[in-house]
Amino acid sequence: MTDLILAEISSNISLRQLNTFRVKANAASFLQINDVAELDARAHELACSNQRFVLGGGSNLLFIGDYPGLVLFPQLFGKQILEQNEKTVKLRIAASENWHEFVKYCLNEGYFGLENLALIPGTVGAAPVQNIGAYGVEVEQFINHIECFDLENGQKLTLTKNQCEFAYRDSFIKRAGQGRYLVTHVVFDLCKTPKPVLTYKPLKNAFQSLSKVSPIDVFEEVCRIRREKLPDPKELPNAGSFFKNPVVTEAKYHQLISKHPSLVGFPVDSLKLKLYKIAAGWLIDNAGFKGMMTGKIGVHKHQALVIVNYSDTNGENIWNLAKTIIDKIQHIYGIELEPEVRILGR
Numbered sequence: 001m002t003d004l005i006l007a008e009i010s011s012n013i014s015l016r017q018l019n020t021f022r023v024k025a026n027a028a029s030f031l032q033i034n035d036v037a038e039l040d041a042r043a044h045e046l047a048c049s050n051q052r053f054v055l056g057g058g059s060n061l062l063f064i065g066d067y068p069g070l071v072l073f074p075q076l077f078g079k080q081i082l083e084q085n086e087k088t089v090k091l092r093i094a095a096s097e098n099w100h101e102f103v104k105y106c107l108n109e110g111y112f113g114l115e116n117l118a119l120i121p122g123t124v125g126a127a128p129v130q131n132i133g134a135y136g137v138e139v140e141q142f143i144n145h146i147e148c149f150d151l152e153n154g155q156k157l158t159l160t161k162n163q164c165e166f167a168y169r170d171s172f173i174k175r176a177g178q179g180r181y182l183v184t185h186v187v188f189d190l191c192k193t194p195k196p197v198l199t200y201k202p203l204k205n206a207f208q209s210l211s212k213v214s215p216i217d218v219f220e221e222v223c224r225i226r227r228e229k230l231p232d233p234k235e236l237p238n239a240g241s242f243f244k245n246p247v248v249t250e251a252k253y254h255q256l257i258s259k260h261p262s263l264v265g266f267p268v269d270s271l272k273l274k275l276y277k278i279a280a281g282w283l284i285d286n287a288g289f290k291g292m293m294t295g296k297i298g299v300h301k302h303q304a305l306v307i308v309n310y311s312d313t314n315g316e317n318i319w320n321l322a323k324t325i326i327d328k329i330q331h332i333y334g335i336e337l338e339p340e341v342r343i344l345g346r
């Protein structure tokens with residue numbers, strides 16, 4: 001075994017280049033983790049820090065001030081085939097691999113399923129945290145288990161798919177308290193036989209004249225739609241959908257639709273509770289926010305769910321706009337929007 005050289009924990013580190021909103025914020029303490037063995041070696045020290053947070057690609061966060069605790073920045077890389085047969089493959093992927101590059105790698109190797117999730121920014125390790133989803137697919141469908149490090153007691157643990165308690169943009173890891181679990185690896189089960197998912201209407205429409213659709217076709221169409229609709233954070237800083245789509249009772253849905261016949265909503269089919277998911281983008285658009293600008297921030301002109309930062313450095317201004325939107329939606333529709341983006345810093 002090689003001797004491990006442990007880096008010093010740094011103080012007062014700028015996070016500006018590490019969040020896709022590009023707002024200014026400093027971390028009181030910051031530690032890059034290059035090897036799982038470093039977590040073992042530092043277990044006691046990490047358990048003693050009373051406020052910590054794991055940072056991936058910073059594409060689902062908003063800093064509204066400096067972070068007063070310890071930011072852990074894993075840099076864990078590597079892909080491994082655990083098992084395979086003619087039909088399936090089990091892959092173990094380290095947390096800091098780039099998500100979109102991983103999706104491309106899978107397609108090139110002939111491992112299918114993730115193509116609808118192309119071009120989602122961020123890391124593999126963050127994907128199960130909010131159970132990323134897009135265009136009719138959620139990542140939970142392909143996760144076998146995840147490997148984590150419990151920062152409170154220094155134990156390594158495996159969470160099976162059931163233990164992850166995946167839900168819409170949610171998981172056990174996300175709920176279990178901030179900074180408790182650091183995902184080190186995610187194990188995926190993928191298929192070697194293409195099974196394109198075309199349940200999302202624009203995808204279905206795009207391919208209606210084709211008799212056969214390949215995963216590469218789906219990948220390319222998803223990338224095309226996303227590039228058309230969503231701002232690239234490198235050009236226009238943002239964190240994707242700022243709000244979750246709210247879920248309401250059937251009675252509330254009917255009350256809303258009678259007042260707003262063009263409302264976009266659909267039944268949540270996994271539950272027998274007769275709930276409806278409402279498109280938060282429709283609510284925000286209909287409330288007049290789409291394309292608006294206030295100071296150096298605004299709501300994207302093509303996608304009302306996305307708050308964009310033209311040139312502000314203060315995350316608090318973005319949060320104030322989000323709160324204005326939340327209040328107005330509550331006032332007009334009686335629905336409380338919940339941020340999908342994690343708010344940090346105070």
Ligand SMILES: Cc1cc2nc3c(=O)[nH]c(=O)nc-3n(C[C@H](O)[C@H](O)[C@H](O)COP(=O)(O)OP(=O)(O)OC[C@H]3O[C@@H](n4cnc5c(N)ncnc54)[C@H](O)[C@@H]3O)c2cc1C
Binds near residue numbers: 095121181
């Ligand atoms: C333009 C754009 C489009 C987007 N589109 C989508 C979309 O279609 N669907 C979707 O679901 N999301 C979307 N997102 C949101 C975002 O890309 C995903 O949530 C992504 O998984 C975040 O990855 P990240 O590495 O940047 O995580 P971060 O933003 O760094 O962190 C997000 C959360 O995950 C935790 N976390 C990160 N890494 C680890 C780890 N190794 N261990 C434990 N916890 C960890 C953090 O503590 C935090 O709570 C979009 C974002 C942008 C900017």
